Amino acid sequence: MSADAHHHEPGFVGKYIFSMDHKMIAKQFLWLGLVGLAVGGLMAMLMRWNLANPGEAVPLVGNMLFPDSGGVIPPDAYASLFTMHGTIMIFFAITPLLIGCFGNFCIPLMIGARDMVFPLLNMLSFWTAALASVFMFGSIFVPLGGAASGWTAYPTLSTNVGLPGLGMTMWVVAIFLIGTSSIMGAVNYITTVIRLRAPGMGYFDMPLTVWGLWLTAILNALFVPVIAAAMVLLFFDRVFGTQFFAAGSAVVDGTGDPILYQHLFWIFGHPEVYILILPAWGVVSDLLSFFSRKPAYGYKITALGMTAVTVLSAVVYGHHMFSTGLSPLLGQSFMVLTMIISVPAEIFFLNWLHTIWKGRIRMATPMLFSLGVVFVFGLGGLTGLYLASISTDLYLHDTYFVVGHFHLTMAAAAFLGFFAGLYYWFPKFTGRMLNENLGKIHFAGSIITITIVFCGMLLQGWAGMHRRIYDHSVYTYLQHLAPMTNIITHSALTLGFFQLFFVVNFFRSWFAGEKAPENPWQVGTLEWATSNPIPHGNFEHIPVVFRGPHEFNNPDYAHLGRDWVAQWEQLPGDPSPEERIASTHVPAPQAAHS
Amino acid sequence: MTSNGSPAGEDRWTSYLGMVVAVASWGMLFAALLLSYVLLRVQQPVWPPLGSPPLPLGLAVANTAVLLLSSVVLSWGGRKLGRGGREEFHVALQWTIALGIVFLGLQLRLWQATHANGLGLTHIFGGMFYVLTWAHAAHIVAGLGALLWLVPGSRQRTYGPERRARVMMVSLFWHFLDVVWVVMFVAIFVV
């Protein structure tokens, strides 16, 4: 059947709602993720208010949200807030934004494919995520309140004994569903990258963005099922009265084991932090090269370094369980493995620095956000070593040091990486540019406040501040930290305020922004080979790829009068398309669906 | 699924690769459930815990034999189909479905027997037993649905790459469920 047979115009429902086009699904994930980001961010601000002003009514919205307590956040609502903040930010903000949106948008366009291999599965992936968010956001409003056991949902707190309400059960269902959605996406991403690369594009000709998204998909496919299993068991404990995670006096006969849940959770949970950050690593690795007008330093080593981290991420999870009475031999093994995983990460970190070194740097907004990622990820990575080592972890465990560390590595880095990518691909997304001045204000306001907030948390944790206390003012040994708590809260609220510059910029530019030129950043990856708006099926003709993604300032091509060469350009001296295809063993597109 | 000017056989491997990834995912799901079983088990001095009712081993052996036979029949049919034997495949498919239904029936008898013996969900061994076998049975139901989906096309004259891909994918899934059951059988009934 020819592709033309499928070129009928879909109706409104087919085009905007049950769309099977990867570009539309990317937009759907974008909106879902932005809603999640806004809700999760506002929850964080409510928590910060309470930490700095315990027992005081929340201004403006307090009486509306907490009428029974006169606008003050009650302790159980506070516990629910930090649980839902973490859960929503991880599964309903970073996951849809960096994996759902960027994965769907970038993978087919950057490898020169017409769509994902399984468009129907792709649509199901989004609608499963949408159903999951109904359960997740709905769980806040049921009697007895939403989940309140932290995003890790450790039993026995997360069993019926600790949280008898329907909200916690809905949380369990929502995590199972969003996991299913992630796996469906992963099956698509993995297969698409293997089968649909443009002719001539070997694995080491792919942009590093695609590498990051692909490795994320592999981790999703293999480790999300483990938390799905944990959710099945927890669901049985809550609904059918099994005793897998119950122990002690709550048990009727036989004995369950709460620590079993922690094993399952962290077998998934450690790869999960890489699932969240790998796409941002990929995006940053590309953008640093694009805006330094230099090839990515050690491209292959960066790609292999990310692969090494992916593989090692499967065998380090025990570092989350040093304080559970883990066998010391096991603990030390996990400590050594955790130390080892920082080696490949450090190698590509140095590659990033090498890439910008002596580059002709263009300080556009995407570059600023990318440099922001390098900065916060560097800070977060270094502080991770203190948590990898058992001796220091036993002291720092469950303090704000941990909160500061993981927010820098995977929250702030993923958040800044998302904005780097969004400012960069927005012209391809909408055909319009985001405003650069508003973008720079957004960046400056965000990076300064992020640094104060999370470095402040590192210091507070070092001073012994526990991460899950509702009101620190009642502990005499923590009272001297109150001024710092105040500073962090003010910075966090300011961070929220600066997001308004983005919101205004986003809506204004989406509808009335400056029209984007065909190739606004002068970059030669395949998404810039197609016109704006992107036609159905993405490319009129699938391009043949002749080189890697980072061809900048190559003296061999100085005669062209520009500092970049596109992947799809056949220049004098290049092999013929047939020779290129033969030497890379990547033939014409295998299966293209439209 | 269509292919744009591509060799006809290619699509089949693309779909099959997707199924391989999906089966790897399912494998991790069952591996995690079995790991839970093992970790709960090693903490008990005796297993099944003292006072647990006996399991009907005979039923489980019959069950395993039926499911193994269904896999053998299906792979025999698949091999015949590869050499153009559409009739043989059609028959093999029907037998596979029939054996799958027999498996489910025996499984139901097994649950009735354990229930009558007093093995309940609140019991740590009983809970694990039911979660593992229910999760597997739910996938067997899905597998039967997928096999039924192959039936209407299995007699048609044209057996293009698309239909061939479907057969390969469903067969992979069915054999996978067979392997999962054998591992469960060994874990629960043998060791």
Ligand SMILES: [Cu+2]
């Ligand atoms: Cu970890």
